[in-house]
Amino acid sequence: MSRTIARSQHGGRLALLFGGPALLGIAVFLVLPFLLALGLTLTDQRLVSPEPGEFVGLRNYERLLSVSYLVQEPESKVRGELRPTAPVYSRARAVIRANPAYAGYRPLADFRLGESRVTVLAKDPAFLRALFNTFTFAVLVVPLQCLVALGLALLVNTGLKGQTAYRAIYFSPVVMSMVVVSVVWVFLFDRDLGLFNKLLSVASLGAFQPIDWLGNSSTAMPAIVIMSAWQGAGFQMLIFLAGLQGIAQELYDAARIDGANAWQRFRHITLPGLKQTIAFVLVVTTIGALGLFTQVDVMTQGGPNEATSTVMFRAIQRGVREEDVAYGSTISVVYFALIVMLVLVQRWTSRRLEGRPQ
Amino acid sequence: MRKLRRLALGVGLAVIALTSGCDRPADTSGPVELTLWKQLTKLEEPAYQAAFARFNAAQNRWHVTAQSIPQGNYTQSIVAASLAGRLPCIVMVDHPKVASFVWAGHLRPIDDLVPAATLAPISPTALGRYRARIYSAGQFDAALAIFARRSELEKLGVRIPTLDAPWTLAEFDTVLERMRASGTHRYPLDLSTRDLNPDWWTYGFSPMLQSSGADLIDRTAMARAEGTLNSPAARKFALWFQSLFRRDLVSRREPDDNAFVSGRAGLAYTGNWWEPTYRKALGNDLLILPPPDFGAGPVIGGGSWQWGIGSQCKHPRGAAEFIDFMLQPREIAALSDQAGMVPVSEEAAALTSEYRQGGKNRVFFDLMRRFARSRPETPAFPVISGAFTNALRRVMEGEIVEDALDDAVDDIDQTLADNPSYQIQPGANVRPGARQP
Numbered sequence: 047m048s049r050t051i052a053r054s055q056h057g058g059r060l061a062l063l064f065g066g067p068a069l070l071g072i073a074v075f076l077v078l079p080f081l082l083a084l085g086l087t088l089t090d091q092r093l094v095s096p097e098p099g100e101f102v103g104l105r106n107y108e109r110l111l112s113v114s115y116l117v118q119e120p121e122s123k124v125r126g127e128l129r130p131t132a133p134v135y136s137r138a139r140a141v142i143r144a145n146p147a148y149a150g151y152r153p154l155a156d157f158r159l160g161e162s163r164v165t166v167l168a169k170d171p172a173f174l175r176a177l178f179n180t181f182t183f184a185v186l187v188v189p190l191q192c193l194v195a196l197g198l199a200l201l202v203n204t205g206l207k208g209q210t211a212y213r214a215i216y217f218s219p220v221v222m223s224m225v226v227v228s229v230v231w232v233f234l235f236d237r238d239l240g241l242f243n244k245l246l247s248v249a250s251l252g253a254f255q256p257i258d259w260l261g262n263s264s265t266a267m268p269a270i271v272i273m274s275a276w277q278g279a280g281f282q283m284l285i286f287l288a289g290l291q292g293i294a295q296e297l298y299d300a301a302r303i304d305g306a307n308a309w310q311r312f313r314h315i316t317l318p319g320l321k322q323t324i325a326f327v328l329v330v331t332t333i334g335a336l337g338l339f340t341q342v343d344v345m346t347q348g349g350p351n352e353a354t355s356t357v358m359f360r361a362i363q364r365g366v367r368e369e370d371v372a373y374g375s376t377i378s379v380v381y382f383a384l385i386v387m388l389v390l391v392q393r394w395t396s397r398r399l400e401g402r403p404q
Numbered sequence: 405m406r407k408l409r410r411l412a413l414g415v416g417l418a419v420i421a422l423t424s425g426c427d428r429p430a431d432t433s434g435p436v437e438l439t440l441w442k443q444l445t446k447l448e449e450p451a452y453q454a455a456f457a458r459f460n461a462a463q464n465r466w467h468v469t470a471q472s473i474p475q476g477n478y479t480q481s482i483v484a485a486s487l488a489g490r491l492p493c494i495v496m497v498d499h500p501k502v503a504s505f506v507w508a509g510h511l512r513p514i515d516d517l518v519p520a521a522t523l524a525p526i527s528p529t530a531l532g533r534y535r536a537r538i539y540s541a542g543q544f545d546a547a548l549a550i551f552a553r554r555s556e557l558e559k560l561g562v563r564i565p566t567l568d569a570p571w572t573l574a575e576f577d578t579v580l581e582r583m584r585a586s587g588t589h590r591y592p593l594d595l596s597t598r599d600l601n602p603d604w605w606t607y608g609f610s611p612m613l614q615s616s617g618a619d620l621i622d623r624t625a626m627a628r629a630e631g632t633l634n635s636p637a638a639r640k641f642a643l644w645f646q647s648l649f650r651r652d653l654v655s656r657r658e659p660d661d662n663a664f665v666s667g668r669a670g671l672a673y674t675g676n677w678w679e680p681t682y683r684k685a686l687g688n689d690l691l692i693l694p695p696p697d698f699g700a701g702p703v704i705g706g707g708s709w710q711w712g713i714g715s716q717c718k719h720p721r722g723a724a725e726f727i728d729f730m731l732q733p734r735e736i737a738a739l740s741d742q743a744g745m746v747p748v749s750e751e752a753a754a755l756t757s758e759y760r761q762g763g764k765n766r767v768f769f770d771l772m773r774r775f776a777r778s779r780p781e782t783p784a785f786p787v788i789s790g791a792f793t794n795a796l797r798r799v800m801e802g803e804i805v806e807d808a809l810d811d812a813v814d815d816i817d818q819t820l821a822d823n824p825s826y827q828i829q830p831g832a833n834v835r836p837g838a839r840q841p
Binding site: 090092093094095096097137139140143150152153232233236237238239240258260261263346347349350351352363367368369370 | 483486487504507508509590600602655656657659660668786787790797798801802803804806807810811814818819822823825
């Protein structure tokens with residue numbers, strides 16, 4: 047009895063010893079800066095300032111998260127003109143600026159409610175848009191990147207000649223600097239000279255109208271998604287490859303004897319065998335996707351019309367480039383809280399799914 | 405335990421050794437060491453090294469040791485060094501950041517140390533002023549111009565503008581429209597909008613705003629952008645800017661920097677630093693023209709990299725002697741001759757081969773002397789620059805002009821309201837008896 051206790055205590059100490067360096071690193075480079083950032087959010091500290099930051103309470107949070115709305119009646123109705131073809135409203139931005147009750151608010155989005163127009167207002171619409179963009183990016187890139195990675199892994203696992211070379215080739219974008227890759231893809235996406243438009247033009251026998259991929263609000267984010275999936279898929283491919291090689295060959299042999307075709311073997315042996323790997327890859331890719339910054343910084347600077355602005359980009363923009371480090375910290379802290387909530391929800395759902403009776 | 409203590413001691417000593425690296429105490433026998441920080445540049449590096457060597461050889465009290473820092477990290481390095489109390493004696497600063505640096509306490513004035521006779525002939529935009537003091541002085545400046553092909557303008561039958569009679573906005577529009585109609589180029593004009601850096605957008609396009617009769621901020625007290633950046637004149641400029649892209653006169657994003665040289669664009673609006681490339685490609689066909697007059701006279705951006713003295717410098721006299729040396733006409737001319745930058749005084753220009761009267765690049769010197777205007781000298785400049793760039797890019801993308809400008813105004817005014825010490829309080833911070841420039 048006493049020996050087991052001694053051993054477990056010893057084990058605890060040993061665990062602490064081995065974990066110590068990593069824990070110290072996390073404490074110094076993660077926990078401490080986060081606590082400092084938390085403190086900064088309550089001040090008006092600038093990045094560089096001869097004056098000490100002053101305590102401003104929750105002002106930064108209020109500026110970041112405040113949301114309101116404005117309801118407008120059509121102009122022409124007020125003036126009593128004849129029924130116009132489309133209702134005309136006065137410029138929402140001007141109405142807000144003229145009304146002190148809306149001080150600090152800006153239009154985020156608007157929609158029609160019967161005759162009147164409702165404009166959703168926010169004190170920092172750029173942040174909310176960035177938040178939306180970031181999640182859009184994650185929702186688009188995670189399935190795409192994982193599917194591509196799985197496809198590549200299956201491809202280089204078939205036992206064909208020279209598959210090691212293919213593995214190296216597919217993995218090579220991952221080790222390239224993201225900045226370099228981004229610069230190259232800016233050329234590929236160019237409207238007049240880019241490879242993609244040329245290819246599409248040739249493939250459609252000239253019928254295709256060139257697209258300004260990165261200059262168009264609706265195509266800029268998908269363009270970044272495609273480029274990011276291409277760049278990152280090699281990493282997930284390696285993990286899938288390891289997972290694939292962990293599946294016993296006997297299972298496939300047995301399935302073949304039973305007359306299972308390729309799809310059935312994939313559906314009933316490969317996929318179940320990769321369950322853990324897929325879960326891991328999804329989590330890792332999602333976390334990576336939520337930190338999207340480099341591609342945006344190099345390729346679009348958040349444009350056009352903030353269509354590719356992401357939370358990390360906003361945080362750097364406000365906190366470092368505009369030197370409002372308190373506000374940049376506030377963005378980071380709020381984002382951190384959101385991600386923690388997301389992770390908790392995800393864990394909770396995966397537990398529920400695993401714990402459900404068969 | 406003892407090992408640990410010894411380790412801690414070792415680390416401590418190493419830190420002390422590291423931190424005391426700058427500004428070593430004067431050795432009684434030799435000259436006093438002055439550290440200098442400049443941004444790393446490819447072309448100009450040998451010219452600078454030669455100039456530093458000349459200074460070190462010309463006297464025996466001071467010895468300047470230069471450290472070049474990569475451009476991307478330069479400002480951050482200065483800020484970090486200043487926070488750590490290790491700012492070098494002589495620092496090269498970008499003119500629009502001078503106010504920020506002074507406000508943050510990184511720089512000390514130079515006008516009480518560098519002789520007035522040295523500063524007097526220097527072009528106004530080559531001096532970094534803040535609250536009635538001079539904090540930095542540059543050996544060179546840059547100049548914006550419209551680059552064109554003489555043969556093409558003659559074929560189109562348009563008037564070739566001069567410094568005294570630049571194109572009016574209507575004339576400029578006609579040139580662009582005719583050029584588009586001729587179909588020679590993919591786009592008539594390249595505005596370098598592919599450069600996403602706010603530095604370019606503010607440097608390149610705020611002069612057009614000023615030429616329209618508006619500005620980035622009300623400069624009398626640097627306290628408000630409302631009524632200036634969203635004034636009717638500003639809106640008119642922004643609408644015109646938007647129309648350039650609507651009318652397909654300018655590409656929102658050229659794939660590379662060679663639009664003008666390769667003929668994809670008929671005209672280029674950029675700075676004198678492209679002149680060597682353009683002249684090599686076009687030879688005598690190259691025309692360097694003043695930017696159009698938007699109504700309030702042509703304006704170009706002014707203020708480039710300048711020398712300042714770190715506030716923690718123990719030997720400001722030595723630093724001032726160095727700056728005085730570098731601002732002498734022969735040094736300005738030497739740098740210009742070797743690296744091609746626009747010299748900042750008449751006397752220095754006369755000594756250069758390219759910028760003297762009749763020199764092939766004289767036009768840049770004249771443009772600078774006549775039309776250069778500094779970017780607003782306020783610590784809020786980074787915010788102003790970011791807000792203006794953001795607004796103009798949204799205008800380019802086709803957003804409602806008023807909304808974009810109003811947003812920029814609110815961004816700037818919010819920052820100014822949050823930081824009352826950014827504003828100029830007339831009379832404040834000027835020491836009694838300080839020499840007024």
